[in-house]
Amino acid sequence: MPTMSKSGSMSPLEDQDKLLDEALSVVKVQALQMKRCLDKRKLMDALKHASTMLGELRTSLLSPKSYYELYMAICDELQHLEMYLLDEFQNGRKVADLYELVQYAGNIIPRLYLLVTVGVVYIKTNEQSRRDILRDLVEMCRGVQHPLRGLFLRNYLLQCTRNLLPDLAENDPLATESYGNVRDAVDFIQLNFSEMNKLWVRMAYQGHSRDKERRERERQELRLLVGTNLVRLAQLDSVDVELYKKVVLPGILEQVVSCRDALAQEYLMECIIQVFPDEVHLDTLHTYLKACAELHTDVKVHVILVALVERLAAYGQRQQALGQPPIPPHIPLFDIFSDQIGNIAQARPEMPSENLVSLQVSLISLAFRCYPEKINLVDKVLESTLVALDKIAVEKVDFDSALGKELNRLLRMPISHYNSLVTLLQLPHFGQVLQRLDFNGRKSVALHLVNNALDNETYITTQEHVDAVLNMLAPLICDQPDQVLTGQDAEDFAEEQNLMARMIHLLAAEETDLDQQYRMLTSARKQFGAGGARRIPFTLPPLIYEAFKLARKYFDVRQEDELWEKKCEKIFTFCHQCIAALVKAELAELPLRLFLQGALAASQIIFGTHETLAYEFISQAFTLYEEEISDSKAQFAALTLMAASLEKLDCFSEENSAPVRSKCALLASALLRKPDQCRALILVSNLFWSSTTKELEGKPMRDGKKVLECLRKAGKVATECLDPGVQAQLIVELINVYVHFFHQGNQHITVTHINELISKVRQDLLPQLENSDEKELIERHLGASCEMLRHRRDNPSTTSDAPSYQGIILD
């Protein structure tokens, strides 16, 4: 039950439903009656019912959607009538003057629908000239000039005659005068199309101006009715290219252009592209494009062109896949479109520039797909874009604007297509277009570039390329004049800089051209240096490591380059300077580690001044430690690395090595916390045992006395820890260290030392501890250590100089 509003009337929607329901029930009743009469072979009565039924289509009250539903219901029922008549004729029971009979239907709508139905029967039974009937029918429909009703009537005509058109070539023997040929079919459809288009356009002018939007919507709903004519034309097999060129296309375009209606033009121009084959478009480009230029100013010509270019580009790609040339060489497709786009830009100065750029985007797509080797075409597009941007005289294009988005799309295309920085650098206008974007735009493109390079592992191999690429990446490398400096999330910034850092490893000259690699690194260093204190912690370390790698490479091919030692020196100086820059940027822990790495790297590459350089690096590390590292945890971590690195440095003379070792020991004793001191001293003890000097020529120092001194100091410090648990833990660690050196043959360490320590833990410290997880851990550690000792004691080694564990007291 429809609900009633206050005023007692129903809403328009409910109105429509009610009207449609009422009409459909009439149709149902009349159709039933019609079929009953046909069963009884009472044709006249049946026609009367049919006429009444068709009368419902005379309404002006239904919306196009509802009218469509009514129309479909009635068409279904008319099928019965058609089948009955066909049956009568085919069984020899021709109905005399059927044509005249149906003319007695009162109103024109029922009359014309019935005439079409009968006409179809005549055609199917070859009663009269197919050609003549078709011509009559298409002319007769002019009788209905109401847009909606006329459209549906002509649609009925088109659907009924779907397979009945004389689709035969003119010279086909079956194409008699009476039957007709493809020209007649074309004429039929073209006339129907013109009339339908006129009706469709007329709909725009019906009713109040305030209903304009609704009318536009309704017109859109009906577009397929008009478009079907074009589909029919495309389905005619006998239309050859010549006919299409001379008759079909010009006919359609004439109607499209002359109707001067933007909605119709936009739809129909795209329809033409979609329904007719691509080969034929290639042959008729000029004609089609000329029509484009004549379209109404409200038509989005760029959308149409983009659709056309897209279609032809896809065609070109398919042709290539089949081994054919993508576009027939006699058709300069790219130039045609390039010129056309220029024409349109001139003819429509008010067209928003983003539409122009979207056309450039489709041009580049065409170039990629149909002319893949012609890189210059892509650059041409970029050049035209630049010219267009000049015309609108805007300084920097806003990234968020429609134009900005299109430009972004444009620039990303060559990046993603070529996946090659080198190819990109061959497009001179790429960088120029890039510069027209605002900061956000340039940064977005730069990020896309970097990600693309990293994903495809595209290496940069010369210094010129390095400079050019880093120029394009400027927004990521240093602060830009048009950049807003606040507000970026620290994590986002770190992510970006990490990308740049990763990119540095793509700087790789040819394997044999080490000098080029050096030039690339120094050139990059200059650019990255401009990034300031915020960025160099990310960007300098990778450069430093690439430099370390390069030094080693020079060493590996030293036979071939007599200047290699000087070059290595230069490289290490370069690294030193980079690390110093990090220190200036107020970092401490990172440069300390890099200095240590540098010392180790230099020690392994044996050239003239490498010992001096290594010494310089390591003393810088120690200086940093003393001057800049004050946090206890950081100190212990740093000192661990310093001692461990020193243990591995084999290039120092005793003269250089001794002071550094002593310094380590001093710093160990100077740590704030006792446990840290103890453990640091243990670490330092290794410096007197396994490290080496130049004089020792790789043999370990084995200064057992000094080792024991360190360990005794460590033990003393351990006993100064008040907490028995901490003390116990430290002493168990110490036990293992004593055993370690004892086992390696340190003769200053005796079984007594070890027994003392074990006894200290067992007798003195453990009893002081309450049962806890901590105690359990220490006991387990001690237990495992004693297990090991027991095994060594009870299974003495057979080698002559192995230390004897006899006398170890474990219980």
Place this chain on the structure above:
Amino acid sequence: MQLVLVLGDLHIPNRCNALPAKFKKLLVPGRIHHILCTGNLCSKETLDYLKTLASDVHIVRGDFDKISSTYPEQKVVTVGQFKIGLVHGHQIVPWGDPESLASLQRQLGVDILITGHTHKFEAYEHDGKFFINPGSATGAYNPINKFVIPSFVLMDIQSSTVVTYVYQLVDDEVKVERIEYKKN
């Protein structure tokens, strides 16, 4: 059966730009139960990547991980019947010394000790315990190791046996070796 991915010393972005592509193809999410990482990743993006491979990720601090990071210096993890110790290894002096590593194993009381730092793959038994160094997954530069090969380890732990698979990238080909260790 528990699959444990063991890797570390990636040094991204300071020394390398990415995990080798052939390794990345092998590391498919959903197959690995645990990840034990020896440290020195060194970026958040790399950590996020590991987290996509498995939900149980353990990392310890490497010498190039920030002191301020929340990674512990060492960790003990139990998987099946095995107690596994995880330490980066720069704290063990001399670096890579087997005796010193054995000492740490006794201290932690673990069946398997995993360390890194040397960028050199190791897997050996010592005094009935198992020692693994997965090497550097990216083959990162190491000043004192001239011949670094990208490598990582996959442990297949079933009751008291662990089968260790080491994946190495040699001449751009992935080579796999298999080592078995039984807990006694």
